[in-house]
Amino acid sequence: MSHTKAYAAYDATSPLRDFELQRRELGPKDVQIEILYCGVCHSDIHQVRNEWGNSIYPMVPGHEIVGRVTGVGSDVTKFKEGDLAGVGCLVDSCRECPKCKEGLEQYCEGGSVGTYNALERDGKTVTYGGYSKQIVTTEDFVLKVSEKLDLQAVAPLLCAGITTYSPLRHWGITKGHKVGVLGLGGLGHMAVKFAVSFGAEVTMLSHSPSKETDARRLGAHRFALTSNEETIKSLANHFDFIIDTVSAPHDYNVYLGMLNTNGVMICVGAPPAPAQIPAFNLIFQRRSIAGSLIGGIPETQEMLDYCAEHNIVSDVEVIAMKDINEAYERMMKGDVKYRFVIDLATL
Numbered sequence: 001m002s003h004t005k006a007y008a009a010y011d012a013t014s015p016l017r018d019f020e021l022q023r024r025e026l027g028p029k030d031v032q033i034e035i036l037y038c039g040v041c042h043s044d045i046h047q048v049r050n051e052w053g054n055s056i057y058p059m060v061p062g063h064e065i066v067g068r069v070t071g072v073g074s075d076v077t078k079f080k081e082g083d084l085a086g087v088g089c090l091v092d093s094c095r096e097c098p099k100c101k102e103g104l105e106q107y108c109e110g111g112s113v114g115t116y117n118a119l120e121r122d123g124k125t126v127t128y129g130g131y132s133k134q135i136v137t138t139e140d141f142v143l144k145v146s147e148k149l150d151l152q153a154v155a156p157l158l159c160a161g162i163t164t165y166s167p168l169r170h171w172g173i174t175k176g177h178k179v180g181v182l183g184l185g186g187l188g189h190m191a192v193k194f195a196v197s198f199g200a201e202v203t204m205l206s207h208s209p210s211k212e213t214d215a216r217r218l219g220a221h222r223f224a225l226t227s228n229e230e231t232i233k234s235l236a237n238h239f240d241f242i243i244d245t246v247s248a249p250h251d252y253n254v255y256l257g258m259l260n261t262n263g264v265m266i267c268v269g270a271p272p273a274p275a276q277i278p279a280f281n282l283i284f285q286r287r288s289i290a291g292s293l294i295g296g297i298p299e300t301q302e303m304l305d306y307c308a309e310h311n312i313v314s315d316v317e318v319i320a321m322k323d324i325n326e327a328y329e330r331m332m333k334g335d336v337k338y339r340f341v342i343d344l345a346t347l
Helices: 042-046 151-158 160-170 188-199 209-217 229-234 251-256 280-286 297-310 323-331
Strands: 003-007 017-023 030-039 064-074 084-087 090-092 134-138 178-182 201-206 220-223 239-243 259-269 288-291 316-320 338-342
Touching: 003 134, 017 134, 030 151, 042 323, 064 134, 064 151, 084 151, 090 134, 151 160, 151 188, 151 297, 151 316, 160 188, 160 239, 160 297, 178 188, 188 201, 188 239, 201 209, 201 297, 209 220, 239 251, 251 259, 251 280, 251 316, 259 280, 280 288, 316 323, 323 338
Parallel strands: 178 201, 178 239, 201 220, 239 259, 259 288, 316 338
Antiparallel strands: 003 017, 030 064, 030 134, 030 338, 064 084
């Protein structure tokens, strides 16, 4: 066992503070990574504050992890000491069910294991995430990271990146499609970058006029102010797809009306309250509302390779570990462009 410095939530209301945990000794298939940067996801806040009702304390958040390999087990073949590597939202799954065999570990029928706030497959050991100095993970859930890209800006790709890349690929979004991206935050700014890169006509949907300049800088072809009723009317039956990245309560029905016949609204944000959707809003025009959860390990590697080839990274603000509680408050106000990333050298 190796002692590791970390930052943890001790309960749902107290600020995060210093914590020390023990990482397991290297097994034959394990990779040890010195964590250099960890992105801060909005789901970290949901989990820390027990907004989803499944929190285990003390909790060390963080599932957007990049760093250097510092040790490998005797049977590891994909990594060596000194390699750049990443760990995303998952650290294990059953490996045997049809979903796992398809490379869809996030939908594992036996239950995938989250990088933090989860139980290992032994049903006893709690997982701790990337707000820490190091992590030990089985090779099968470690990802190769290119030396070409700015490492601190790569970290959010492990969640915000794959969360938006996966549905765009699954629904085959490409040239000729009209795509609306709802919400310009950590997820939304990546959805814009990927959808534009895939050739779609992209419209940023936002209730804030101040977002237009950044939306266009990120590549959006159009900007639609959703606080304007005339704008909403003008977009009726317009989009083939809407990527909904908003995690705060909002009215899905407003945006369903913007979908054309056979249009799909894909939810990747996770509001805490249920939505009410009259069936007629789907029946007419044969619209669909769907969801998507991160991506499997093969697709996450595909996404990282695509980003290296096309020079796509997240827009980040790097912070010290001691500033994480302030960062949470700023995130709740939308005061970040567009992802906080912790420099673990500051821990």
